[in-house]
Amino acid sequence: MARSHPMDGVELEILWSNLIGIVTERAKALQRIAFSPIVREAGDLACALFDQRGRMVVQANTGTPGHINSLAFAGAHLVRLFKDRCEPGDVLITNDPWLSAGHFFDITILTPIFDGEKLLAYIGSTIHHTDIGGYGIGAGARDVHEEGLWIPPLKLYERGKPSAMLHDIIRHNVRTPDAVFGDLSAQVSSGEAAAEHLVTLCERYGIADIETLSDEIISRSEEATRNAIRKLKPGTYHGEAVFDVPGGEVITLRTAVTVDTESGSIIVDFDGSSSQTTTGINVVLNYTHAYSTFAIRSCLNPELPNNTGSLAPIEVRAPVGSIVNCAYPAPVNARHVVGMYVPMPILKALHQVMPERVLAEGSGAVWTIQIQGRRANGEAFTSSMFNYSGGMGARAGKPGPSATCYPTGVAAVPIEILEAAMPIVFDRKELRPGSGGKGRMQGGDGQIIQFHMLTEHPWLLNAVPSRLDRGPDGIDGGLAGAPGRFLVNGKSVSEARKLTMQAGDVVLLETPGGGGYGKPG
Incomplete structure (x- = not known):
């Protein structure tokens, strides 16, 4: 029997802890x-x-900002598109870059949660x-249609049964179908x-759904974020980051960060940034929003839950056709090559408001490497993307x-x-x-990685390094x-x-160092 009495603080904390546990446990299981x-x-x-209205209520304790905050948009889009069309056993899927996380490799799975025939929420x-x-993964495609399989919002499973047509389409459009379906199965399970x-949980505590709980969590998160913004100095503050990308092209990101203490809101405007380019480093607005909100919240109130409520007071704008709203x-x-630089100009702007909480520019995007080739027996292989980071920028203390x-927080795949x-x-x-920049506090050092392939066949190298001409700026x-x-x-x-490589070719990476903070002593 569902209860109707108001939710007190103790009950809220118990239910909140349970939700955190459910989502985090599932994320760790998925990773395993x-x-x-x-x-x-x-x-x-x-x-x-997500609740029934498609609002992100709670995220797992593990994950990357580009995925987490983009998932908030993807979930909301899928709930809107399939409203009143979901049944028990359905599983929704998409990798639409403009509806989700910005490129085809990131596939979003959304599972409606039913108790019998009653919809409770979504995971x-x-x-x-x-x-x-x-x-x-490289930047060489000339338009999005050359980049891979585009999966529009569809049902991967219907009433518990796989969509045979969609499964066949996916299987015939990827090079390693067993690996792809292994990961899809991990997400579904x-x-x-x-x-x-x-x-x-709902049965144990006698609640019909999580709507009242989600209202409480989201409203408290939003109000706490607005109160934190109200403590800042109002005004508009500017920042700029300039960096080179594969092919030698120079990208400029400009931000105007407006703090409105009356409404308790922040607007981040990227007007004046570089235009979208012909290479695959363009960023959709969802991904720009993800790293913009992460940069602000990591300085403003990182201890608060990250959900629809805490994200609501932060608005992100960028001209359509710009590099950050392609x-x-x-x-x-x-898209990560530019997207992971999004926090840099924002931090420079916030340095004028809260200098003790920001950091100097770091190396920016991880250097992603993907290798395709054939083993000695002729069997094809495609490497999992391996990421190598440079130094992180120094902090005030x-x-x-x-x-x-x-800002990504993703680890490198171990060489073993x-x-x-x-x-x-x-x-x-x-x-x-x-390699780290000197300062009162020194920037972190980059790293050196060298490898070669044990194959007699030519092999293909997708590499997207950045900051080859200009290192990360120091601050203060x-x-x-x-x-x-x-x-x-x-x-x-x-x-x-x-790049087409030959047997015996040797690849050497030296990633950038982070910028220093404060004048060197």
Whole structure:
């Protein structure tokens, strides 16, 4: 029997802790059972619970900002599109870049949670899949249709049965179907388990659904965020970040951050930033919003729950057709190359408001490497994307951590895993001493990675390094970090396109160091 009495603080805390436990447990289970090392080893995923209105109520304690906050949009879109059309056993899917996380590799699964025939809520996850066909993770495709399989919002399962047609379409459009369906199955099964736990929770505490609970959580989160904004100095503050990307193109991100203490809101406007480009580094607004809100909330009130309520007071604007709000059919597969720089100009603007809480520029985007080729027996392989970070920018009171990428938080796939999964040998993996910028607090150092392939066949290299010409800026008088270097057989390379490599070729990466904070002593 459902209860109707008001929810007190003790009851709210008990139910909130239970929701956190359900979602976090499912995210960790998903990470354990995923086929893809980029999920299993690097934690490139997000998991969240949504109410009947498609509002993100609670996220797991693990995940990456680009996935988590983009999942808030993806879940809301799927709930809107399938409103009153879901039945027990249905599972929804999409990787539409403009509706979800910004490129085809990130597939969102949303499972409606039913108690009998009554809809209670939704559980959603987004993970990076190893393969989605098409060009691969690099920036060389000329439009989005060259980049891989586009899955519009559809039902992957209907009344508990797989959609045979959709499964066949996916299977025939990817290079490694067993791995792709292994990861899809991990997402689906983790959602099913979360659904069972939520139904049990509702029965245990006698609640008909989570709508009253979600209202309480979201309204409290929003009000707490607005109150934190009201304590800031009102005004409009400007920041700019300039960096080079594959092919040598220079990108500028400009922000105007307006703090409105009367309404308790912040507007981040990217007017004046670079226009979208012909290479696949363009960013959809969802992804821009994800990293913008992360940058603000990590400085403003990081201890608050991250949900629809805490995100509501932050508005993100960018001109359509800009590099951070690209228009169809712009290529987007390497959107992280620009997207992970989004916090940098915002932090420079916030330095004028809360200097003790920001950090200097870091290396920016992780350097992503994807390899395709054939083993000695002719069997094809596609590497899981492996990410290498540079140094993190220094903080006001602490140096920047080395080989740590802000803002993504994703880890590198261990070299032992990569060497076991494909014919690759890593000759070096070590810190790059002295690459962090000097300052009162020094920026973190980058790292050095060298590898070659054990194959007699030519192989393909998708590499998207950035900051090869200009290192990360210091702040408050701190010096810049060292730029990176990307070498093939000892020669510098900066290409947006996929490279054809030969047996015996040696690849060397030297990632940038982070910027320093404050004038050197």
